[in-house]
Amino acid sequence: MDPSSRVELLPYLWDAQAGYGWLLLCRSFLKSNSSPVMESPSTSAEEEEEPMPDEIVLVEKKLPDGMIEQIVFSSGGDVDIYDLQALCDQVGWPRRPLTKVAAALKNSFMVAALHLIRKSPDTEGYDQKVLIGLARATSDHAFNATIWDVLVDPNYQGQGLGKALVEQLIRALLQRDIGNITLFADNQVVDFYKNLGFEADPDGIKGMFWYPRKERKMTNFWTFLHVYR
């Protein structure tokens, strides 16, 4: 199929009414000349925010000694990078530079996290909060999104928590009309994602990665998703 044969190249003609008006509209979306070459993705108040609750209590259990344990899902992105590093250690992932991880979390479209909260009925306001699951997605807010870093504490796996994390990410992305949701899955988790509605290489679309000419330093590549069963 060769669309170029059908689309003729015409010199661009300025239509004073439609063209200029569109240009003004389009320029209002773009930043000014003084912006640097590379900019981090911006979040502006003019975009509509979906009314998704920030925190949802998934499971609540009252212990015999009066303490209340809860597993809380949150999409607000308030994840402590040291907690995340501890969780990565538990799952068995190699360590990554903390500044990079912090920047990645800050600039992701959405960071879904699961925290285990231990509440004591006596001491008000002093809760123990432990990170037990995470999933994040990067996106251009319009067409494409990629899901990275899906991990769940090994003690809490196999209960549907990972599925909940990924499904809520997908829901949030689709609510914003972002239709191309992709991820790069390790061999042992391909079935997990197939169960969630993902297909491997549909229509021949494959992912490719860049190889620098010099010897690649292995410490720079963290693109695998592990959910050990």
Added chain:
Amino acid sequence: MAYLSTLSIKSLQLSPSLSRKKRPPLSISTNPSHINLLHLRDLLTSTGQACDLFPQFMEDGSVKPVDIKKLGLAVKHSSVLVSVFVKNSNFLDEIENPNFSERFWFGGGFPFWGWNGRLVGFGRAVSDVGLTASIHDVAVFPSLQGLGIGRMIINRIIRVLTSRDIYDISTLCSEKERLFFESCGFGKDVLESTTMIYCRTGNEEEEEGEVKRGGKKVLLVPPLLKRLSLKGSTLLS
């Protein structure tokens, strides 16, 4: 007789410049404010792209043009934007005046974009400015393909990303584009991961199950998270 001879001389003058494809003078820019969204949409339509992995096609076979508002959003939230411009009059000048230096100096001889240049190449990258980046929507005008413009765009994107210490650069491509990306230095993942795309489709008429359109596919939206009915289970110790 004289008319025929002048016609044949003209055709001799034309054939050398058309048989050897010369790259016209180009201007490459990473400044987002140089991008005109309408030009960009036309460029993407001319290459058969619509920013969707599974684009919708119209009755005559051409791709449905991408939505301008969404394109503006995507451009705004991309970390790296590369656009390649060619001087507007180049397309007509090339046939009338094959002498490159005359055309260049009498035509101004300074960098051009936006107002007096025409967008012929584009590429963008979406990144979390920390760990990963992915390249999307690389397009070069069909009649200027095969001249190394695409590779120039990719190299510029990679240069900007690696200057920010991001080496994990991925891209999604169909069978046709694979050779192009391989020649730019892309390959299979060293960790041998599988690329997976969300394709769970839903019926638009069905009442249960919200659906959203993603290109030509109608995708099923997972339900809102509810409290899990796992009280007293092994979930909590």
